[in-house]
Amino acid sequence: EPEVTQTPSHQVTQMGQEVILRCVPISNHLYFYWYRQILGQKVEFLVSFYNNEISEKSEIFDDQFSVERPDGSNFTLKIRSTKLEDSAMYFCASSGLGGQGETQYFGPGTRLLVL
């Protein structure tokens, strides 16, 4: 069964460093998403991406964040200058048609720890 994959599974970085989290969405999907879950808190939406551009983003997704689809398979989240409060589990998701009511399928997550 097709699944979303993410690398790395764990990432430890120093405050102020840049990190890139990678995702391979399900191959025929068109919409891609990033969510994060701070320990003990809810899963929160960061951004959605369609047709090579951001289609929606949350207040959390500020200028230190960016997303890219550098080739036909990968989808990346870059955090330019990490802060302690960026420590969280980051989930990538994808859906076939996106938008209102389409099921989003999640990857296993990357646990980011900023020291």
Add this chain to the structure above:
Amino acid sequence: EDKVVQSPLSLVVHEGDTVTLNCSYEVTNFRSLLWYKQEKKAPTFLFMLTSSGIEKKSGRLSSILDKKELFSILNITATQTGDSAIYLCAVYQGGSEKLVFGKGTKLTVNP
């Protein structure tokens, strides 16, 4: 502020018990509600509910939506230790692509 509230936050049962997990929501322009099961890795999709009163069923799991009272329940009958997980409820609003999640219910099934 839009919100999705799940209850209970945690639940411990014995194998064979039946459990009911609750999800209430207050969101503008509700579109659909989804249930996910989160074990150690990816949240895995269980159900999507759009219409009131229509039960979705998969094996020992079932779910129903009440759009008048703004809630959904997830039932698990004859629980097994493999059902131990966090169960997440999430809601789609019309005009938005994001899922709004509740905090989840942590279910522990003891042998």
